[in-house]
Amino acid sequence: MNDFFKLISPAEFVGLFADFTPLPAETIALGQARGRVPAQQLTSPEALPPFSRSTMDGFAVRAADTFGCSEAETALLTVAGEIAMGASGRDMMLKPGQAARIWTGGELPRKADAVVMVEYTQPFDEETVAVFRPVAPGENVIREGEDFAPGTTVLAPGRALRPQDLGVLAGLGMTAIPVHRRPRVAILSTGDELVPPDQIPLPGKIRDINSTTMAALVEEAGAIPLPLGICGDDFDHMLALCNDALEQADILLLSGGSSVGKRDFTQRVFAAMADTTMLAHGISIRPGKPTILARQGNKALFGLPGHVASALVIFYCFVRPLLRQYSGLGATLGLSRIRAVTGQQIPSTIGREDYVRVRLVDQEGATLPVAMPIYGKSGLLNPLVRADGLLAIGRDVEGLDRGVECPVLLFP
Amino acid sequence: MNDFFKLISPAEFVGLFADFTPLPAETIALGQARGRVPAQQLTSPEALPPFSRSTMDGFAVRAADTFGCSEAETALLTVAGEIAMGASGRDMMLKPGQAARIWTGGELPRKADAVVMVEYTQPFDEETVAVFRPVAPGENVIREGEDFAPGTTVLAPGRALRPQDLGVLAGLGMTAIPVHRRPRVAILSTGDELVPPDQIPLPGKIRDINSTTMAALVEEAGAIPLPLGICGDDFDHMLALCNDALEQADILLLSGGSSVGKRDFTQRVFAAMADTTMLAHGISIRPGKPTILARQGNKALFGLPGHVASALVIFYCFVRPLLRQYSGLGATLGLSRIRAVTGQQIPSTIGREDYVRVRLVDQEGATLPVAMPIYGKSGLLNPLVRADGLLAIGRDVEGLDRGVECPVLLFP
Numbered sequence: 039m040n041d042f043f044k045l046i047s048p049a050e051f052v053g054l055f056a057d058f059t060p061l062p063a064e065t066i067a068l069g070q071a072r073g074r075v076p077a078q079q080l081t082s083p084e085a086l087p088p089f090s091r092s093t094m095d096g097f098a099v100r101a102a103d104t105f106g107c108s109e110a111e112t113a114l115l116t117v118a119g120e121i122a123m124g125a126s127g128r129d130m131m132l133k134p135g136q137a138a139r140i141w142t143g144g145e146l147p148r149k150a151d152a153v154v155m156v157e158y159t160q161p162f163d164e165e166t167v168a169v170f171r172p173v174a175p176g177e178n179v180i181r182e183g184e185d186f187a188p189g190t191t192v193l194a195p196g197r198a199l200r201p202q203d204l205g206v207l208a209g210l211g212m213t214a215i216p217v218h219r220r221p222r223v224a225i226l227s228t229g230d231e232l233v234p235p236d237q238i239p240l241p242g243k244i245r246d247i248n249s250t251t252m253a254a255l256v257e258e259a260g261a262i263p264l265p266l267g268i269c270g271d272d273f274d275h276m277l278a279l280c281n282d283a284l285e286q287a288d289i290l291l292l293s294g295g296s297s298v299g300k301r302d303f304t305q306r307v308f309a310a311m312a313d314t315t316m317l318a319h320g321i322s323i324r325p326g327k328p329t330i331l332a333r334q335g336n337k338a339l340f341g342l343p344g345h346v347a348s349a350l351v352i353f354y355c356f357v358r359p360l361l362r363q364y365s366g367l368g369a370t371l372g373l374s375r376i377r378a379v380t381g382q383q384i385p386s387t388i389g390r391e392d393y394v395r396v397r398l399v400d401q402e403g404a405t406l407p408v409a410m411p412i413y414g415k416s417g418l419l420n421p422l423v424r425a426d427g428l429l430a431i432g433r434d435v436e437g438l439d440r441g442v443e444c445p446v447l448l449f450p
Numbered sequence: 451m452n453d454f455f456k457l458i459s460p461a462e463f464v465g466l467f468a469d470f471t472p473l474p475a476e477t478i479a480l481g482q483a484r485g486r487v488p489a490q491q492l493t494s495p496e497a498l499p500p501f502s503r504s505t506m507d508g509f510a511v512r513a514a515d516t517f518g519c520s521e522a523e524t525a526l527l528t529v530a531g532e533i534a535m536g537a538s539g540r541d542m543m544l545k546p547g548q549a550a551r552i553w554t555g556g557e558l559p560r561k562a563d564a565v566v567m568v569e570y571t572q573p574f575d576e577e578t579v580a581v582f583r584p585v586a587p588g589e590n591v592i593r594e595g596e597d598f599a600p601g602t603t604v605l606a607p608g609r610a611l612r613p614q615d616l617g618v619l620a621g622l623g624m625t626a627i628p629v630h631r632r633p634r635v636a637i638l639s640t641g642d643e644l645v646p647p648d649q650i651p652l653p654g655k656i657r658d659i660n661s662t663t664m665a666a667l668v669e670e671a672g673a674i675p676l677p678l679g680i681c682g683d684d685f686d687h688m689l690a691l692c693n694d695a696l697e698q699a700d701i702l703l704l705s706g707g708s709s710v711g712k713r714d715f716t717q718r719v720f721a722a723m724a725d726t727t728m729l730a731h732g733i734s735i736r737p738g739k740p741t742i743l744a745r746q747g748n749k750a751l752f753g754l755p756g757h758v759a760s761a762l763v764i765f766y767c768f769v770r771p772l773l774r775q776y777s778g779l780g781a782t783l784g785l786s787r788i789r790a791v792t793g794q795q796i797p798s799t800i801g802r803e804d805y806v807r808v809r810l811v812d813q814e815g816a817t818l819p820v821a822m823p824i825y826g827k828s829g830l831l832n833p834l835v836r837a838d839g840l841l842a843i844g845r846d847v848e849g850l851d852r853g854v855e856c857p858v859l860l861f862p
Contacts, residue, residue, distance in 0.1 A: 423618055
């Protein structure tokens, strides 16, 4: 009656992802690249800044002309002109004893090597400025290529592009960026009892919760959800849908039907697909034990638990790391992890990892928040809506006492 | 020469946002609602689940019929039938001594009040099942409305919708959700020296970095960037562009021109717009001191520093909280904050808040990472690309010693 299946540990399960390769590169416009991962090292094609620039409003000088000046004994410099913003400083050359008005970001004239802030100058006469604080060579100047010299590494692969990274690429004129393609994730909910969320369920039926939840989880992880809707408990139909799904998608998330029971089609359907290999059926984790993983080439097929609370834990612990692996980030969780203190004793079982939903409560005068477990049957959504994250209890730990420090993975 | 302006503290600056009201509600499809903030309390229109459901594959029973049974003395129950998945259990009524086959998620027949897992049963004959473990009333059952009773609060305003929240709304058939409109943010870079990122700058010119960076920051914060491009240092043109910007946008981010200098048009332009009030010019913060804030009704005009490193700090400390205020989340940073240990002495000045770019380095055997400051002229992008976040040093603190605990705001 009970199909026996061998449980593997969460670490072993994640270890399976090492054999999946990041998705191929595509070139996209810079403005679309936030959160995407470079598919190769990005190297500066030119110098940034392209010329030596002032970082202040003031006067470009030859620094030596200001040495030794003070409020009592100002250095008087002849104002040779002004470098208008956006004009080239190269058209002017400072002779000894000369200064040029300059604005923040302006190009230094030739032979100038520093800028005196306007605050440390006073007009002396029409053609002369009095400087009363000396500057060192290079002061208030960013040298040509000081930010990035030509040929230096700007950004390495393996990290998602942030706003400032895009800024640098804009500054270097790199407006077409090679990044890993975003994973496409087909989502299929199975069960004769399901109707779409916009329908009123007949007696015995219930609305499909998993498709909406999974699509949002996929989107949050930076991948592209392809919701395929609901499939009844029909082997041939499910097989046809799964085959179609892998035509378009890199991952199939099939939820429901992974418990050990007479309608456990999932494993049989995956096995009936061409060129699939079963990688795992069952993880020593709670919730989410009856998870199935198969592969077809570089594509992955997940059989997720039907209860959304369990499916969500499996998504964060495993699907998300695989999406990150495909995206070039490596098979890591990519979730914020904070430290908290247990608000009550939390039992666990040796030999499996427990992921306990917790609510975080700030305590007056304490640095760490209190993690309060939110128990509830795994079919309930309410505890999931009230939870801030997951408290992970390792497989070698037999529960946690009240008042001990513990790590909490925050829901993103 | 120097326009004198009064600095206000960062806390006073954020305090100004209390007068800006969240943007009006709009109703959007559930599938689009991730990250959006409900504009009102969302109340359950019906019971979830809509009927009492089994959480296991097994047999629906009257619990009392199993009391006292054991492996030695099984309870023999007559199998009255099967509740097929998606069929209504209401069509069947269990008489004393009867059981019905049921699957996970199935609707209980009338008079059944518990489910025996299939693992604790054995077929006895064609019509009879032997139960060898008793169940309590309610065991392995989720009662009608146990998750959400009709009329209970499902989600309160003030928090962004997460995948599991959308799942609940799907389960309740709430497919059109009232949320605050997303803020629209006009972005304008000013300066005669700027050219767009896809152009090769002539001598003295440089590519616009801020527009790309600001657009990505806005997008990351969940708002809609409206990049208006580059504006030269021309008062009338800038005034016209700013007026146009506020026709479409809730916030204008104008970067450049906020330093105290002859081309400081920003304040004059903002003042020349109809119905604007200057709220602040200058914050006791580093970097980013010469920031300008004006308002026009419920719209905000920011004059940001020209250096992108400064503008980014101002964005995270102030623009992002205002975007959150508009979105219904309250004027908070909304950034992850972790604890770290300073890797070297970090000087600061009493009377202003310092935001120091830091790189985080994990230390073997230590719980907290080391925060290494990354110094560099504020015109440089390189330190920003290497940084993981910002170490905040309060206004009453004269620097931090090496090896002390400190909070670090992580770049999202």
